[in-house]
Amino acid sequence: VSINLTILPAMLFYFFEFPSYSLLLNLFVIPLMSAMLFLGLLGSAAYAAGFPIAVFGLKICKAILWFYEKCCEIGMGIPRARMIAGKPRLWQIAAYYILLAAALVFLRRLRRKEKKKASGMETAGRIRIIPLLALAAGIFILTFRFGEAGRLSVTILDVGQGDGIFIQGPAGGTYLIDGGSSDIKKVGQYRIEPFLKSRGVGKLDYVLISHGDSDHINGVADLIERRRIGIEIGTLVLPMREVWDEALCSLADMAGRAGIQVAAIGPGQGIQEKDMSLSCIQPAKGDDILPGNEASMVLSLSSGKFDMLLTGDVEGDGEELLTERLTRKEQARTWEVLKVAHHGSGNSTSELFLQGVQPAFAIISAGEQNSYGHPHQETLSRLKERGTQIYSTQDKGAVMIEVKDGKMTIY
Known part of the structure; x- marks a missing residue:
């Protein structure tokens, strides 16, 4: 104690985090530790000296280690095995x-x-x-x-060449939009999971996936595989089923086998938490767009007078549809923050689109010295011409936005 x-x-x-049952487990671990160390040292020395009988001592060490592992597995299987603070x-x-x-x-x-x-x-x-x-x-x-009560926080994580956006609502709700990388191995285990734990998050209420590219979903697949010792997921939210590709179908199947609820979301649907709303803008049934980047799920995040547009990798016909929808339905809305589509690619964030959105701040998620050259100079030029202040994860690391009492702060 x-x-x-x-x-x-x-x-x-x-x-x-702290293992809740470590006190109990140590009652079994500590008494055997001296025996294991003694037999391990003695057995290694005897084996090096050519005494075959040393193998029996080493086998006892192996049995003790097996016992340790089983104790940990049993301990992790008990409810509330970890306290993530x-x-x-x-x-x-x-x-x-x-x-x-x-x-x-x-x-x-x-x-x-x-x-x-x-x-x-x-x-x-x-x-x-x-x-x-x-x-x-x-x-x-x-x-x-x-200091977290009543605060909306949005963190655009530094996941290298990929996307990962964590949102914590004013009532404590937890949401992850995408989670993947093309240049960081096991990004879910080594970037996303440690960040969530550092924020005291042991469960994500919702994980929303914009589309099926690996740099948006492979970290989420890591989280699903590691859910018993990592982060639990309540509901996996995907775009309309009509735009699912093979990758989204596989992810949905993986989540279903893991006991995670899977839902599809369309325009007019969303999540409400106090004065925060996370709403879907597109894709919609009947949209003439191809699965993939064009069919990226586009979300709006609102809290009071704060509005943020989350665009996934939308481009081409998908961006044209989005521009039309924003001009027709959201023309009175002012967008404080734009999560720039497709890591700042020159194929997205057109002049016409920016004319309709007119963001005050733009955030780009891209890897340092990535092979694609993201963000492209033409995209940066279009944003700067609009007077938009730009933050990029490749320059700044993770970017956090806090909204509380009507005031927005960017870190």
Whole structure:
């Protein structure tokens, strides 16, 4: 207990989670550790010296390691096996250690008083609650996510050459729009999952996929495969079934086998959370567009006077349809932020499209020194001519937008 209380801030700071049953598991692990180390060293030395009998000692080590692994597997199968609290700030760690030290000092003084005056045991028993309360307060301060209530945050993750957008709603809802990369291996395991855990997110309520390109979905496939030890997914949301390609069909099948609900979304449908709405603009039934980039799911994110347009990789006929829809239905709307389509490709974000959207800020998700040359200079020139301020993940890393009390801030 003492060791775990002491290292808890370090565990959360570096790994963002704490194994709930580690105390119980260590009752089995620690007693066998000395035996395993002794037999391992002795067996290795004996084997090197040419004594075949050493193999028996090494086999015992193998059995102990197998036992350890099975204990961990059983532990992970128990509900609430992990406490994902996120990465604490330095002031939270300092406050925790101050309260922990205060609790220990108080307990020590109380113990001295109990030894001096046995008749004070009843009073001391009541006073003993104080250090427990101090410890509880320290754990609360260490694990609580301060400043997130009532705030909308959007993070365009640095996933290299790909897309990954995390949204946390004002009531705590969690949403991931796309998640993939063409130049970072296992981007779901090594980029998306650690980020989510650092934010204290153990479950994504919704994962929305714009289209089936691998640089938008391979990280989500990682998350589905690792859901038991990583991040759970509530519902996978895909575009209208008419535009599904082989990749989207495979992802939907994979999610279904994993017990994840799969839904399709079309124009007029969306998700509402307090004053935040995440709505689908296209594709719609009857749209004469091909599966893939043209048929990318386009979403609008709104909260109060804040509006953000999320375009996936839409281009060609899909962008022409989008421009027409925005001009016809959304002409009174002002778009504060545009997530630029197709990583800033010159084949998208046309002059006519920008004339209809007129974004104040544009965010481009692209990999550093990517082989496609994204973002293309013609796209950047069109944005700059409009006076749009540009942020790119290849230059800035992850870009976070916060909206609270009617004020938008970009980090």
